Amino acid sequence: MMRILLLVCASLMMSCGHVWVSPNDQAASQAERDAQEKELNKIEEVLAQEKYAEALAAFQAFQAEYPQSGFFMAARLGEAQALEGLGQWTQAVAIEREVSLITLKEQPEIAALALYRLSFTYREIGEDSKAAAALLDAQRLGNYLPMQITKVEIPARLAAFYASQGRDKEAASYLNDAEKGVEKVQQEKPEGLAKDWLPRAYYQMGSISINQLGAENFSEFIRGERVVQVYLLKVLKLNDSKWSPKALNYLNEMYRELDRLVVAETSHQNQIQMGGAFFDLIEGADLFRPLEGQRQTTYEKDFFAMLSLMRKKTEELLYSTRGGMELTEESKKLNSLKRAGRVKADSLLPHEKKSTISLPLKVVPTEDPNL
Template structure:
């Protein structure tokens, strides 16, 4: 409406006398802006392949545009969602390189998002490097990213590396930083903003899960799962839904990895079955404990739960029942002799207790 009024005023000021001229709409809409908005709309609707296609077209039409790096950033996000992680990493690196001087905000966010891509690629050392590099440019990052999201993700990496002291230190920084952001936020705190922040603080990838790193993933999840559970509370159709999917995926993947643990080859079948069962018990114990920790955050009977919370804790009950069945089998199934087959906890896990958690 404002654009139309502005066009009418200009038309009058120009003294247009011709009816044809007066009836000809004067367009002040930037065609480049329209294309960017179309890309953003596709991204919001989760039409990720369309985003990639539209960005490629945009790059060919406007190779020197000031909006180019921003548009590439949207493409990189779409590539993440499509699980084309190597392409996403290359795109983020390119953005960071070309925007570092003139668009440092986009550069800093690209480095931060690289941490998610490297995690999906299974390179935790690069995850940590990217997070620390992004933290050096905290001036150009949103407060919630620099004060809360990055510290929580650093804690997750250290927890996966079996360094509980560093993990606890960075978790404390994340909680303190989040409290600071919440206390100083000038704009109203929306459910969408809160759900998104908590999602990014608790996000963990299982894309590289294997029989060799099951305990590693459990330890990482133990450190930050409280944030994903908190994201559920806000009932946001995008971010709470993503948190639910991420939690369900993580637990499902961990359970499947344990339940389908392969038998060792090259030994007698009976010995292979016993060895498999023994290893399943060793891994099932920490997963069972992880679920018990998550259950501590379930709202009490006097508190109303939204559908995301109901779905998650019902799902968790089912997984816990399956794991309990596997552990129960160990009480009646003789394993290899001479070893303690008691289910074990993760190596020095970071213990999260709701009663001492400042944000939950």
């Protein structure tokens, strides 16, 4: 979850008092504003510790006690983030929409952050088009967001959306923007940039909600995840104490849910189609498996061990028919689905060597006539 005050204040290189104080709050003394800011920061500490129920109650209490505060809408947005953590997506969407509209003119920093959060909550309730629209709106307010969100996370999430829709050219363009954004942030190191910005950004770039995943949108999900799962694999390699286990948990949960959907499909034809798409995702991840002798993190070892089991299981499904005879081992070898591949080295990650796999074809970004 985002630290609202610290994140926005750091990105703007301004004092929180200046950012959040509204005209209605001018009568309040500086001491009162400082006290309110301090209290809200404490609540955000609770939110950052993922104590969502406690944070929710505290944000609501803050709003009740300080209804005229210039920090009121910041607390309102904090309430929405606590609701996200509790999985109450519909309520979070309603608040984030309200906040984005109310703060757009006088507090665009909050509006921009609310729109960015909307892109996640819309996705959780299955409103993918609205999620993409929220990302584009947040991008238009990019001057009020940290560089790593505007230049890295938003383009990558848009790339996943366009890929899921089969719009490969747009997906490649946004993915190219995201890669350039990583380089830009790395070079400029804007003030207030957290030490763990890179694994956090990669995690946000690669994780697509599986809350609404089902057989009806299975292929679309696979197309989107194939574009961005590489970022989760980069998080595993970074060996970050917070974000690497989060990435591993997400990958494990995602692959197991996809496998469950394939196995549960009752139509043999659909099952084979879904299994084939799933195998492509597995194979895409397998291209980034460290070679024998290369250094691996514990997170990589765990993930690729799981991936090997998934690959074997899916291959067996694709080579057999429900209730029919499985092909012989010789036939499997002759018709093997395995293809050789190597990992593309990432200059931002340590202990990697150059290899031949590249990201999707880079396309010079152009104005999208469809938006």
